[in-house]
Amino acid sequence: MIEIQNVHKSFGQLEVLKGIDLTVSKGEVVTVIGGSGSGKSTLLTCINGLEPINSGKILVDGVEVHAKSTNVNALRQKIGIVFQQWNAFPHLTVIENVILAPRKVLGMGKAEAEAIAEKQLRHVGLGDKLTTYPSRLSGGQQQRMAIARALAMSPDYMLFDEVTSALDPQLVGEVLETLKMLAEEGMTMICVTHEMGFARDVSNRVAYFHKGIMAEIGAPAQLFGDPQHPETRSFLASVR
Amino acid sequence: MFDYTFQWNQALARLPRMLDGAVVTLEVAVLSMLIGIVFAMILTLMRLSDSRPLKAIAATWIEIARNTPALLQIYMAHFGVASFGIHFSPFTSLLIGITFNNAGYLAENFRGALKAIPDTQARAGRSLGMSSLQSFRYIIVPQMLRISFLPMTNQMVWAVLMTSLGVTVGMNTDLYGVTQDLNALTFRTFELFAIAAVIFYIITKIITLGARLIASRLFRY
Numbered sequence: 021m022i023e024i025q026n027v028h029k030s031f032g033q034l035e036v037l038k039g040i041d042l043t044v045s046k047g048e049v050v051t052v053i054g055g056s057g058s059g060k061s062t063l064l065t066c067i068n069g070l071e072p073i074n075s076g077k078i079l080v081d082g083v084e085v086h087a088k089s090t091n092v093n094a095l096r097q098k099i100g101i102v103f104q105q106w107n108a109f110p111h112l113t114v115i116e117n118v119i120l121a122p123r124k125v126l127g128m129g130k131a132e133a134e135a136i137a138e139k140q141l142r143h144v145g146l147g148d149k150l151t152t153y154p155s156r157l158s159g160g161q162q163q164r165m166a167i168a169r170a171l172a173m174s175p176d177y178m179l180f181d182e183v184t185s186a187l188d189p190q191l192v193g194e195v196l197e198t199l200k201m202l203a204e205e206g207m208t209m210i211c212v213t214h215e216m217g218f219a220r221d222v223s224n225r226v227a228y229f230h231k232g233i234m235a236e237i238g239a240p241a242q243l244f245g246d247p248q249h250p251e252t253r254s255f256l257a258s259v260r
Numbered sequence: 261m262f263d264y265t266f267q268w269n270q271a272l273a274r275l276p277r278m279l280d281g282a283v284v285t286l287e288v289a290v291l292s293m294l295i296g297i298v299f300a301m302i303l304t305l306m307r308l309s310d311s312r313p314l315k316a317i318a319a320t321w322i323e324i325a326r327n328t329p330a331l332l333q334i335y336m337a338h339f340g341v342a343s344f345g346i347h348f349s350p351f352t353s354l355l356i357g358i359t360f361n362n363a364g365y366l367a368e369n370f371r372g373a374l375k376a377i378p379d380t381q382a383r384a385g386r387s388l389g390m391s392s393l394q395s396f397r398y399i400i401v402p403q404m405l406r407i408s409f410l411p412m413t414n415q416m417v418w419a420v421l422m423t424s425l426g427v428t429v430g431m432n433t434d435l436y437g438v439t440q441d442l443n444a445l446t447f448r449t450f451e452l453f454a455i456a457a458v459i460f461y462i463i464t465k466i467i468t469l470g471a472r473l474i475a476s477r478l479f480r481y
Contacts, residue, residue, distance in 0.1 A: 070387060097389040107384035110481055111402045120398060121388035153481040166384075173388060 021045055022067060022177060022210070027076035029059070029066055036062045038232035039076070044210060046176075049203045051211045051219040054229030055255060060212045061104075063229075064179045067210070068099040080177070097125060100170030104182040106163045108154035114141065115150040118169045126173070133172075140168040144198050160191030164198055171202075178202065180211040216259055220244055228252045264450070271451035274442050278452075281438030282459050288355055288426070288434060289419040295355075296362030296419075297412070301401075303367035304374065318367070325364020331425050333357045338429035350431035358422050365415055366408070373407035374400070406479050413471040417464045424460075435459060 022044040029037040036059040044050050052060040065071040067078055069085045069092040078085040083095060109117050118137035122128045128136075141147055144164040154162050163183055170178065180199060184192040196218050203209060203222045213219055219226050220240045227237040228249065236249040247253045306318035325333065334357030338348060348356065377400055385395025405412075424436035431437045439456040443449050 068387060070383065093389050093391055096387060101387045103380065103384070103387075105378075105380055107378075107380045109381065109384070109399055111406065111479075112481075121385075121390060124394050124398060125389045155481055169388065 021079075021081060022208075023077075023079040024063070024067070025077040025079070027063070027066065027078060028074045029062055029071065030074050036232050037066070037073075040232075040234055042227065042234060042237070044177075044208065046208050047206050048225070049207075049209045049211070049223045050225050050227060051213055051223040052227045052229055053213065053216070053219055053255070057231075058229040059232040060229045061181050064101060064181045064210065064212060067179060068096050068101050070101075093125070097173050098175055099177045099179060100173060100175035101179040101181065102163070102166050102170055102183050104185045106159070106166040106183075106186075108157070108162045108165060110154055113151050113153055114146060114157070114165050117154065117165060118172045121169070122172050136174075137168070137172050140171045141165070143171070143201075144168045145194070158191060159187045160194045163187065163191075163195050167195075167198055167202075177208045177210070180209065180213070182212050182214065184213070184215060214259070216244070216256075228255065230255070266451060267448055268451050270446055271442075271448045271455055274446070274452070275455065277442065278435060278438055278455060278459060281433060281435035282463060284351075284433045285420060285423045285435040286463060288351070288358065288423050289416065292355055292358040292362050292419050293412075293416050295359045296366055296415075299359065299363035300366035300370055303363060304370040305396075307367070307371065308374075321360075322364045322367050325361050326368065330357065330361050330422050331428060333360050334422075334425050334429060350426060350429045351433070353429045354423065354426040354431050354434075357425070358419050361422065362415055362419055365418075366412065369408040369411040369415075370404055373404040376407055377403050409471070409475055409479070413468060416467050416471070420463055420467065421460065 024040050024042040027037050027040045028035065036057075040059075040063060042050070052063070054060050062071060066073050067080070067085065073086055080095060080099060083090055085092070085095060109120065112120065115134060115137050118141060119130070119133040122133040122136060123130065138147070138150065141150060144167055146161060146164055146168065149157065149161065154165065157165065167183075183199070184195050187195060192215070196215060199209070199211065199218070200222050211223070223240055225237055226240050226243045228235050228243065228247075228251070230251045236243060236247065236252045243252065244256065247256060303318040303321060306314040309315065334354055337356040337360070338350065338353035341348070381399050381403070382392070382395045385399045386392065390398070423434050426434050427437050427440055432441050435456055439452050443452050446452070
């Protein structure tokens with residue numbers, strides 16, 4: 021379970037998260053929508069401790085992410101994150117990209133790591149690209165590789181930060197299909213996205229962020245069908 | 261006016277000794293590069309650290325190495341430190357001087373290479389649970405070495421040529437030192453130094469071509 025309790029976060033003078041409360045249970049898929057600068061991506065990087073927070077608490081399975089005593093490297097093994105920019109490691113082949121962390125962080129043997137990597141890469145449809153370098157892959161393929169790379173650490177949670185925003189339109193579908201598949205398999209996920217169709221079809225709950233505040237959260241049918249907050253209404257009207 | 265008689269045979273007869281010298285030259289250059297790369301790496305890390313003294317030490321090293329003559333650096337490593345009662349052999353002094361110079365230049369190259377690697381690479385490593393040292397070692401360094409490979413080749417060539425400055429601290433076993441000794445012995449100045457020039461040229465050419473071959477094998481991405 022991920023528990024976010026009254027989290028505030030500022031970059032200098034700019035307060036980007038103004039008291040966020042959100043609890044995500046095991047197996048749940050929560051999508052976060054909202055305009056740019058609403059703080060939704062920042063929240064994800066705070067959840068896995070890549071960004072410090074100013075006040076409040078984030079607990080993952082009861083462990084406080086930003087506590088000094090927390091081993092954040094160990095914690096991150098539980099929380100996979102995939103970014104808008106897929107960040108393939110260009111000097112490594114597809115399979116080497118995927119086995120790096122299992123080998124160096126989990127201390128796995130080469131054969132075992134490769135078996136897991138191959139399984140994950142097949143899972144995301146890259147079984148025939150194992151020894152290819154990322155530069156030879158399309159954006160969509162690189163993004164799927166990044167997903168497999170995160171999955172190879174067998175995380176309990178996956179965070180997706182606008183993973184389709186940097187892709188050519190015709191490549192968005194293949195990545196969304198991969199996310200859908202993960203959701204159906206019961207992965208606990210928080211997805212920041214601009215894909216309203218995806219948010220509607222896949223999530224258990226949709227949260228609307230506006231200027232650092234979670235203005236509204238609810239089941240997709242409710243949030244899209246009968247938005248309560250005026251800001252949600254005008255946002256949804258603008259993206260349709 | 262032009263009454264110099266070339267006596268190539270006399271000079272060529274000394275070729276084996278010169279080739280022995282070339283081996284020493286190569287030895288100094290290779291060692292100074294290997295140690296230089298290690299120090300350059302340390303200097304780069306010191307620059308990236310949050311400690312002001314470490315940053316200052318690294319910056320000073322790099323500034324001196326890049327903005328004073330290599331000859332001065334080698335001279336200091338021999339006669340300079342001798343003022344404090346520290347005595348190194350000519351070989352050691354030459355090695356220290358060139359290594360100091362290499363490390364300074366390479367650290368600057370590494371810095372440029374680091375800047376070319378997006379921050380998000382290390383971040384991606386961290387997000388997979390790697391420590392900062394692990395992401396530096398496995399994600400940043402390999403990319404850094406590729407970007408700075410050509411400048412490193414240049415520095416290696418430069419290191420070979422810098423060995424000639426060893427004569428100023430009494431080095432006489434390297435190619436240049438041997439040539440100078442032979443010159444004093446035979447006075448076949450033009451012939452001997454022309455041969456030395458050819459040997460230097462061949463060494464550096466092999467280095468550049470070899471580096472190109474290694475690069476094509478190593479960096480297939």
